[in-house]
Amino acid sequence: MKEILEPLRAYAREPLRDGPPELLPWDSADPWGLDGAARDTLGLLIAGEKPGPRLFEAADYLLTFCTAADRSEGFPDALLLNGAALALCGYLCEGRHPEAEIWRLTGCARLATQAHARKAALENRVAADCLLTVCRAADERGLPILADLITLRERMWGRLLSHARAERLHVSEADYPSHMKAPTPPERIGALMRGRDWQARARNPEYLLSADTEEAEGTCRNLLTLRAHMLVRHQFGSEIDWHLRLFDDVESTVSLGGQNFIRNLAAAYVRTGDEKYARHAARLLWSFYRLSPVPNHRQAQGPWRTLEVGSRQWRVWADPVGYLGQTEAFDPETHAMLARSRLEHIRYLLSYCGGPNNWYQVEASGLATAALFSPELRHADACLRVALRRLKWINRFAYYDDGFQFELSHGYHVFPTSAIFAVVRTARARGVPLPEDFVALVEKAQEMYLYAAQPDHLLPMFNDCNPQPLDPAPLLRAAAEVFGREDFRWGGTHGREGRGPDHASHAWPSAGYYAMRDRWGESGQFLFFDGAPYGASHQHEDKLTFTLHAHGRPLIGDPNIYSYARTELTHYFKSSRGHNVVMIDGKGQARRFRPQARLSTQGRNEWVTRPGFDFVSSEYLEGFAPDPYPDRGEASQVDASLSHRRAIFYVKPGYWILCDLVLGQDKDTHTLEQIFHLAPIHAPGAPEPMRAGHLSASAMEVLTRDPGLANLAILPVDPEGLQARAQKGETSPAVGWYGVLGEFPAWDVTLTRQAPLPARLDAAMFPLPPGQDARPTVRRLRADARVTAFRITGPGIDDTFLLCEEGTGPVTVEDMTFEGRALLLRRRPELRAMAVNPVRVLVAGLDLTP
Structure with missing residues (x-):
């Protein structure tokens, strides 16, 4: 040797x-x-x-x-x-x-x-x-x-x-017994697999299945619905082409390899008891096994792409086995085939991993789940050990210590978090202990579902998310059963059971995400703010963006992304133009050129939450650059001399104050664009499920005008010299689109100003309940590089707001002297000061320092 x-x-x-x-x-x-x-x-x-x-x-x-x-x-x-x-x-x-x-x-x-x-x-x-x-x-x-x-x-x-x-990585029927702890004749293996009662305990609860019987009927005819960043159907012939790639979009093959249509057949069987769904589930599993043999070397695309190999094991196969395993269609021969294929999945996942992102988490979870489903194998414990060691490695940086996943996408938080949760659920079904720190991390990660959910119960859609809106209640319900937490049960039942959280507004300070909320419930007000890094992957150029929900409706939204195809719309959804941020001289954020931005961000975040107000502030310091379609520009074009600082003050319940400070190092006049994406009207089941509403846009006011619904008034503090532009459904370049449930026109409102730097773009954002249109007016009191101040007056409202940059010292405006970071002085119905980091608050000689 x-x-x-x-x-x-x-x-x-x-x-x-x-x-x-x-x-x-x-x-x-x-x-x-x-x-x-x-x-x-x-x-x-x-x-x-x-x-x-x-x-x-x-x-x-x-x-x-x-x-x-x-x-x-x-x-x-x-x-x-x-x-x-x-x-x-x-x-x-x-x-x-x-x-x-x-x-x-x-x-x-x-x-x-x-x-x-x-x-x-x-x-x-x-x-x-x-x-x-x-x-x-x-x-x-x-x-x-x-x-x-x-x-x-x-x-x-x-x-x-x-x-x-x-x-080969392939395992033949004759060879399988040699891999078992107690070798069993091939003809008896299927019965052994079929007789394991714990498999029913390892399946997903019924409330997680979401059966679509119409889709299941199509699947029985080989009319498959593909949902990976698309929503299309394809009619196959007598057999499935598991390698099919439609319109040169890899996500079509991803949908096929993910096999969620097989899981839906199990759900349809649970709902109806119709054995035909079990027959077709078994037929498709056999089709995959025969027509997509496991390759020996890694396949970058197709049914053996590592992400789908992992997801099949934790996400799909447990349910056909757990719900259909005792049906006539799932005979011993089928169970034996699944055992062989499961071992092939294990061998493939041992050999290959994707990148250090959700892929790795999903693949390692698939390996762990497959090992837990294969206790008969000699190497099952070794494979579980490798999977858990991989998960310990990836999870130590894939989750911030506040529990948010490092791709900083609500959708891509759900995907790997569901994967590691499946490992816990499967281990408990078999009575296999797992490391305590791993289980604690899985529990912590579930909290995002509770605290980030909007009043309509749906999760926000920051960075890339699946275009299907997600209510995480079933996920919380499952977590409540595993971890015994009453707040999870409360969230999982929309408040019907369990005990609600002990606070409404919530911060993920390590991740840099913040949720403002006046109270829990569907009529509550809610704002989700992004002060986060770029993200490990699936990133958008959108630091400092936010979404706003009030009176039962999203009012300012995030357009999300629909497809990963390299189209003009996909580029728009990823760019700063597709978010609620500020652009300078036509340039957007440029973190894509800075690898360190994936996991950390420059500048500092501030967060204060009190019973009467919330305050958040963050800054973007990583440069601005052109973002042309399709090449997205070059690193040499990044202008690091420009920066943007944003603060939001929420008066609970009531309205939000938005303060943007744009800084630079020259005395030139710059074009500043403050962008708002007015959320379209969501009409589930309608031919056009996302429809742009009505609005008016001027320098004085941006106002949505949708009868019978909540509306929003955006009131610029400095209308003089301001230009308002409202666009929807435009192409070349793309402006005014929403990537939820499809690609739909939606309002992109831009407030533009020509100004030297530093410059301020301030506004009050005032949500209006259905049927009400009374809104205040805003009057400027002071604006410079250190201080912004204005007064907001109207029916029942007389508020004065001051925001001071750090180190400003005492500031006197009208009859007030303030030293601190931010102050909202409320004069009606009684004099009251709400302040961030107050040192002194004097009003007409009266000391109101909180």
Whole structure:
């Protein structure tokens, strides 16, 4: 073996004295990054390390981690060396460690994937050396080797070889017993699987199924509904083309691979008891098994894309097995097939991972769930251990300590959080204990569903979200059952059961999200504010945006995104133009050029919540740049001299005050655009479920005018020199669209001003209950780089507002002297001061300091 390993000496390093850490370091350049760990293990092998704890520990580390946290491209051979080192550990430790065959097969699969990607080029010396060394080790030991490596060897060296020892990730009916703890004759395996009563406990509760029987009827005819960032149907023939890609949009294949239409068949069976749904669910599962065999090397697209491989196991298959498992259609043969396919999913997920985002969480959860569903397997416990170690690694930075997922999207919080919750639910069904810190994290992550829900019970849609609005109540209900929390039960039943939260407004200070709320209930007022980083992925250029909901209706919304297709509308939904932010000289935010922005943001956030008011402030300091379609500009165009600071003061219950301060380093006149996206009218079930309402827009006032509904008045403090522009449904460039339930025209209102910097854009945002149109007027009192002040008067209202930048000192306006951050002085019905960080509040000589 020493002579066989010699060609890899050039890629090895002197082994470190200490073994690998529990978790992969963030920095790829760390000695125990992917590249360093592989080279260290090669060093051990070349130095003659015998099978024992040191080599076993190294192999387990290589098996567990195969994705770099920082997405570094500085180590192009890391995965190639990882596969070679892991495969060699498997060959060397055969018969000496029970998991050696996992190391061998997984390592060979990763090596084959890398060699395929390099087009089997013989001139790629590192790939050629690794592949030939692993093949020779397999020959020397007389052990199986992945079929792809034999084929690659033939291609690279031009000589046909014996395939007698070829193995695959595929598991045949005859081979399955050899993977079991207690080998069982093939003909008895299906009955064994079918007889496991705990599988019914591992399924999703009925209230999570949301059966669509009309869609299920179509599925029975192979008319499949595809819902991954689209809502279309496709009529297949007698068989499903599981690789189909419609209109060159990968999400069509994603929908097929996700198989949610099979889960819907289970839901339809639960609702109706009609056995035909079970028959067609079994038919489709067999179709997938026969027409989409597991590949040996990684597939970037198609039914074996790792994200769908993981999601099938935790999201879909538990329900057909749990609800349909005792039907006639789910006979022992079908159960045996599912067991084999489940093992193939395990082998594939051991071998390959997606990026360090929701993919990794979903894939690791799928691996954990599949392992928990396969207690008959010899390596089930090892696979669960790897999955939990991966989840511990990704979750330590995938969730902020306040429980929000690091993609900072409500929709993409739900996806991986549901995945890790499925692991907890499945483990409890089987009575398998899980690490306490993992369970605590899963519980903490559920809190977003409770505190972020709008008064209409739907979640906001920040960054990329599924275009289908989501009520998280069923998720909270399931969480209440698992964690025993009465506030979850309250949220899960829309307040009918359980106990409501002990506070209304809520902050996720580590993530940078803030929810303002006067009270719980469908008639309450609500604003969700973004002071967050760019996000790990699925990002929009939208820091400082917000949504506003009052009197039973969303009034200012986030247009979301509908499709991932590279269209003009998709670009609009991601850009600053598609959000409630400020643009400067036609330039929007430009965090896409700053990798550090994914997980952290510059500037500071402020949050104060009191019984009578909420206050939030944040700033955007990461530069502005053109964002043209389709190339999105260049990093060299970023103007870091421009910045935007936004503060929102909420007078509870009542109205919001919006203060924008734009700063720069020159004396030039700039074009400032303050953008508002007026939420369309949501009419579920209507031919046009999202419809732009009526409005009027002028420098004095932006007012929605929808009879019988709540409306909103936006009252600019400085109308002089201000221009108002309302647009909807425009293209080239795209302006005025909403990406919820489709792509629909919706009002994009822009208030434009020409001004030197610093400049202020302030407004009062006044929600109007149905049938009421009385609104106040706003009068400017002071505006400069340090202070903004104005008075808001109208029926029953006489409020004066001051906002001071830090370090301003005492400020006198009219009969008031104030020192602090922000002050709302209410003169009716009685004199009252509401202040942020007050040092002194004097009114006509009266000390009102809170």
